[in-house]
Amino acid sequence: PLRVVAFLPFNHIFGLIANLITMPFQNQSQIFLKDRAPQTILETARKCDAKVILTVPLLVNSISSTIKKRVSQQSAFKRGAFKVMQGISLTCQRINPLWGLKVGKKLFKSVNKNLFGDQFMEFVVGGAHTPEEHLRTVNSLGYAVTVGFGMTETAITSYENKIDLKTRLSGSVGLPLPITEYKVRPDGNDPDHGELLIRCNAMHIGRMDNGVMVPPVVDGDGYFATGDVVRIGDKGRMWIEGRIKDVIIGESGENVYPDEIEDTFAGIEGVEQLAVFCTKPGETELVSAMFNVGDKYNDKEYIASLVAEVDKRNKTLQPLKRLKAAYVTSNALPVVSSIKIKRAALREGIEKGTFACKRIALGGVEYNEEIKPAGEAASVPKGEDLEELKAKIKTCFAKELEIDESLIKDDSTFADELGGDSLHRLGALLRVEEEFGVKIPENAYEYCTTVNDLAALIKDLREKKAR
Template sequence: MANFFALVREVAERQPAALCFAVSGQSYGAVWRRVQYRAAALRARGLKKGDVLGILSKNSPDWCVTFTAAMGLGVLALVLDTNLSSATHREMLAHVQAKLVCVSPEFAAVDYGIPQYAIEMADPAAVFEPEPVDDADLAALFYTSGTTGEPKVVPLTQANLLKTTLACIERFHAVPSDMFMTILPLYHVYGLVAGFLGAYLSGASIVFQNSLKASDILGTLARQPITIFSAVPQLWEIFLDRLLKKIKSESPPKHAFFVFVLNNAPSLRHLGLGRLLDKLFYPVHQVFGLKLRLLISGGSRLRLRYCLYYKRLGFNLTEGYGLTETTGPICVGKIKNATPICVGLPLPGNQVAIRQPDKHGIGEIWLKGDAVMPGYYQNPEATREAFDADGWFQTGDLGLLDRHGELHIRGRSKNVIVLDSGKNVYPEDIESRYLQSPLVEEIAIFGRRISSRETVYAVVVPAEKNQDSREQLKAEFKKLGHGLPTYKRIGRFAVSFNPLPRTSTQKVKVHEVIQRLEAGEYQAAD
């Protein structure tokens, strides 16, 4: 298999006039020239194969050009989270012994302790010849802390990135006529693979969307013929909530009718009313753009209600599953008729195993294959803890495989609440139920020892923040609990009027929620 840099060149030479970065109007031929100029400039400043290059910039064509140039040099690209402090950036660069860092203008005023250059640097006069690289050569470094607060450095190889990208292109059926909306940060591997590498190697066009305001996103969708759009669940939920809220504000009866049709769409289609539904839902597709053919959700689990609503509206929405350690998506659902709250089959070249399953088939997810990292960077102890003797990676996630071999995620093994009765409670499943309430904006569920007994406890952010919130939630939780076994019901809860702490991929930091609860930052409802 050709290496990544060779394929970049091949795509550019095959379609030099094709549009690569849509907003700035840069063609594949122009981007390829810039990649060579950037690589030559980096080499002239002393970078050589095996060195570490920091990249600190918001999403942009220059970010992509610099990353690609690093791949051609055999240099390890340390991709830095732009939301972190300058002190943290400096520590990260020092920890991996980065030789230099490329920054965009908004980060240029800081001294990072190593030579720094403008991310748009170039050397047009030089002739660049790429370094020979092997599949096993390291290509990129990512810091990961997940929700545990324990940062590690994940190295991904040339083969990890290339094989995962090509497998995603195949699963997404991506072609040169596609246009990708790239809203996820490229310093996350999900954003890198789904928003840049997959788009580029398929010869498609890329639109960067750096504003997260729903109105700005919808404006871009109206202006550009986007066909593939990947995002985190929170964004898909915001879109749908905004749509329903808008309909309700215009006409409550119209909203009631729309929700009725949405809830009963499968039955109505079965009765032969499909064309009527398509006509009713057509304005929604106009808002998203009539060219949009694929929505991708990843980073955490999308709630069932939203999965079903998007499907009933006529959108192809698929979910993916993976970690930084697995080059992002290692499992991706079907493009059409995807099973709700299912992350599908593993990508080619990868395997999934469920170990020590319970009577329901739920056990710990272990992974092996092309997408899995070789081990934590310069951390043999963490590597030994994460892998078994046969090279299987322990994810710490819980799931089950259905009869079709598709993976269903059930949560984190560390988050499982083991009650004194010996029964297990999976917080993510319970959260999904309580989040269906219009009174609940956010919720984190975990085990807490109260009066010497393990209790299902929750910290809740109410949708309506007022002095009656606690009493309203008490009544609501009592009602919602009727459909659950007694042991799965929320025993006690506390209220927060501020958003829950989250990672940059919008996962709730449960450990931090617990710390804040113990520090008295939340108001107990009892």
């Protein structure tokens, strides 16, 4: 039997249906994680001989971004060799998918031994759109990535079971399951592009609203409006393009889909996270992007190369879809339950001046805008246990970053000065949670960037817990 990593929380419909219901009936072993720190996930997968992990696009995207960052730090020869091996792996997968995946594992054996291991087979992804650039990177390692779709209200309704490379790289979520019917509420001239409507035998029978059970919100034909923007092909296959709530109304009144734009800018060297969203400085919504560049935030040479690459890619888009504003930050982008980037929070952070970032040149126009959130830096907690508290935090940082503790100062910023990326940031904070037995609030992931920041927060959390 396959061994499957139970990565998703069980209040997530994908984790509940797949890990707790479907897999046990198929006699598949489940591997439970003590936490979701990146190193825990990787070490557990290797140690327990995991073959499959059910996950969300964020994990695949993060793995791809981390690999690209590490490759970019290698010599020109090694960067070239990596690119050639990727080409060989993907070419072999086009010829024969199963054989090609084995070739990929042999080519990237030294890489995979530090990832999920040579025994690992597949990522099964659900929940949102996954950029092709990230699908290409992870598939080239010999790890197949397949995608499905479902909702809490409808359970799992489709899953891509074709394994040819073209289908895998397309991000298709497959055909509807036999109990399911899909149709589209068009958002333009294309009848197969728009909001997805679902009718299925697994539809929820009701939901609690202020203590009262109310029936499903469906139309006269029994179709449930999902809020997802999709494209359905000639043969019934479906692709997720985004969420209606994230749609940007362009200058001409046409809809612009952030996920589609993100595909254009995915895979830029040095970018750890990317989000496309809208800002509204006036009456018109501007298509905007935020690039988390980590420790390269103050690297003028890198920012210049980033501007050139963004401009180059921007010109390949239709005029109405082009970025009108672009920002860089060294902070991790806000996410929902470690799963999806919160675009609305980014927009609010820029408009209210609470998210640290700076606007970069676009189309030859220079900007000197930098947002530095108002307020004093985190106060350092006082008390006889202060040094012990900070020493333990430094140990957590050092273990996650695999550096000597002596390099970590009380006010060293995690990204700019210590070189940590978004995955390391999450891992370090999870280590801190485990060390001190506290739960760090989700919004603190954005502003706790130094030992002093965390020391102040932990002191406060401990005091509240003791009351």
